[in-house]
Amino acid sequence: MIFFVVMVAAGFALYHLVRPEIPAVKAGTQSARTPAFGQDQGGLANRGATRNAPV
Amino acid sequence: MPPFEALVAWAVFAAAVILIIWRPRGLSEAVPAAAGAVILIGLGVVPPGDLLDLFDIVGGAALTILSTIAMSIVMDGIGVFRWAAHNLVRLSRGSGVLLYWNVVLLCFLMTMFFNKDGSILITTPILIRMLSLLRFKPRRQLPFLFAGAMVATASSAPIGVSNLANLIAMRIVGLDLETYALYMFVPSLAGIGCIAGLLFVIFRGDIPREIPASVHAPHPGPHGPARRSPEDTEKPAESLPAHPPGKKAKNPPVHPLKFGPADAVPPEAGHLGLIRLTIGIVVLTRAGFFLGSGMGIPIEWIGIAGAAALVLVRWIWLRRGPKDLITQAPWHIIVFAFGIYVIVHAFHQSGAVDAAADFLSRQIGGDRFAAIMWMGGWLTLLSVFMNNLPAVMIGTMSLTGMHLETEVMQSAYMAWAAISAPCWCPSAPWLPSCGCSSCGATAFPSPGAST
Numbered sequence: 436m437i438f439f440v441v442m443v444a445a446g447f448a449l450y451h452l453v454r455p456e457i458p459a460v461k462a463g464t465q466s467a468r469t470p471a472f473g474q475d476q477g478g479l480a481n482r483g484a485t486r487n488a489p490v
Numbered sequence: 491m492p493p494f495e496a497l498v499a500w501a502v503f504a505a506a507v508i509l510i511i512w513r514p515r516g517l518s519e520a521v522p523a524a525a526g527a528v529i530l531i532g533l534g535v536v537p538p539g540d541l542l543d544l545f546d547i548v549g550g551a552a553l554t555i556l557s558t559i560a561m562s563i564v565m566d567g568i569g570v571f572r573w574a575a576h577n578l579v580r581l582s583r584g585s586g587v588l589l590y591w592n593v594v595l596l597c598f599l600m601t602m603f604f605n606k607d608g609s610i611l612i613t614t615p616i617l618i619r620m621l622s623l624l625r626f627k628p629r630r631q632l633p634f635l636f637a638g639a640m641v642a643t644a645s646s647a648p649i650g651v652s653n654l655a656n657l658i659a660m661r662i663v664g665l666d667l668e669t670y671a672l673y674m675f676v677p678s679l680a681g682i683g684c685i686a687g688l689l690f691v692i693f694r695g696d697i698p699r700e701i702p703a704s705v706h707a708p709h710p711g712p713h714g715p716a717r718r719s720p721e722d723t724e725k726p727a728e729s730l731p732a733h734p735p736g737k738k739a740k741n742p743p744v745h746p747l748k749f750g751p752a753d754a755v756p757p758e759a760g761h762l763g764l765i766r767l768t769i770g771i772v773v774l775t776r777a778g779f780f781l782g783s784g785m786g787i788p789i790e791w792i793g794i795a796g797a798a799a800l801v802l803v804r805w806i807w808l809r810r811g812p813k814d815l816i817t818q819a820p821w822h823i824i825v826f827a828f829g830i831y832v833i834v835h836a837f838h839q840s841g842a843v844d845a846a847a848d849f850l851s852r853q854i855g856g857d858r859f860a861a862i863m864w865m866g867g868w869l870t871l872l873s874v875f876m877n878n879l880p881a882v883m884i885g886t887m888s889l890t891g892m893h894l895e896t897e898v899m900q901s902a903y904m905a906w907a908a909i910s911a912p913c914w915c916p917s918a919p920w921l922p923s924c925g926c927s928s929c930g931a932t933a934f935p936s937p938g939a940s941t
Binding site: 455 | 577581600668774
């Protein structure tokens with residue numbers, strides 16, 4: 436049970452790191468400080484180069 | 491085992507390990523593993539009757555890892571990680587040191603909630619993109635990339651479900667998740683802290699004191715930057731076309747959820763809710779491993795249920811089916827894990843592992859401390875010189891062959907589980923690749939390539 440709680444707490448930390456900027460999302464406005472870290476620039480969308488990655 | 495069959499088992503084992511480490515022309519390690527298994531089964535070295543037992547041990551672990559990777563593919567397709575790089579910079583408040591520790595935290599958490607390979611494959615491109623936009627020179631990128639890769643790999647030790655080898659070995663020695671985590675969580679955190687701390691000390695001169703508090707990038711255009719050609723991605727981001735040809739670049743930057751890739755989240759309200767829901771499913775699935783295993787529920791069922799829930803949520807929300815899972819999931823993991831286990835099983839049957847087990851058993855003599863030190867050293871050697879999966883399998887078989895008391899055996903297992911987690915890539919820099927993607931051999935472009 437203790438690790439269930441630990442994992443849930445860690446989940447909040449992960450959410451804190453990956454969550455969108457809430458005011459910008461809710462307002463649907465364009466923020467001058469908004470980044471252009473597109474999904475295409477990271478993550479598994481680039482997995483074509485690594486699909487054969489070893490395990 | 492008759493001498494000829496033993497010879498075949500040794501030869502197949504040696505050839506498979508060499509090919510797995512060498513990987514000529516990028517050969518998938520599943521190929522030598524599968525070929526070796528077919529040879530051994532075909533020649534009767536491994537009787538067909540053993541196969542069901544072997545699959546029973548390997549199948550659950552492989553399905554657990556596959557379900558985790560499926561979850562990461564779905565999450566990535568939704569665009570959950572799109573804000574991670576921006577948040578890292580924002581939360582660092584202009585401090586390079588804070589950015590370093592935020593990178594460590596992200597990579598740690600990503601491995602906790604996905605597996606270590608998925609964590610590396612997701613976070614490395616994010617880090618490279620972030621460092622590129624921060625205009626760091628290649629030398630200044632290294633601390634962040636090294637720390638990210640090292641911490642992401644080592645972070646599979648604390649809870650044991652982020653690593654295929656750990657899952658298989660836990661099943662063999664009869665250790666449940668809760669007990670494993672109870673023993674391993676705090677020492678592993680200390681180990682991860684040591685790794686991050688040592689890298690910080692080594693690279694402290696290369697970590698900039700100050701960084702921009704935020705990064706700005708050009709407007710990606712209404713169709714988003716997703717369809718860049720490979721040539722474009724080699725260029726610095728700032729030199730990419732900022733707007734569709736023939737139109738003025740008057741618009742300020744937009745948030746990435748508004749103009750994302752065409753196949754990702756469309757710009758509609760409510761995606762924050764989708765992101766929260768998907769993260770919640772992942773967290774509950776991972777946390778549920780501990781509840782479920784305590785109740786005797788196989789963790790692969792929990793993993794598959796979590797992945798299915800994510801796919802269902804995405805379908806309801808975005809009307810996207812599971813096609814990307816079928817095309818992107820690394821199905822070769824099952825083939826690799828099963829094939830290599832057949833090969834190691836034959837190697838074990840040839841008596842090779844028993845000799846090592848006898849030697850170690852005499853040295854350990856039932857003492858828990860000796861068991862930890864000897865098995866730690868033995869697994870260090872095996873992990874340095876071969877892929878960590880066969881190393882862990884051989885180590886587990888030699889451990890179970892010693893006929894130690896259960897507690898001593900499980901202590902020894904956990905000693906080398908901590909060693910096999912980072913699989914010693916950084917400690918074996920003379921090896922081109924240990925065969926594990928954790929070292930980033932394939933996922934890790936040179937820092938210079940991103941600038």
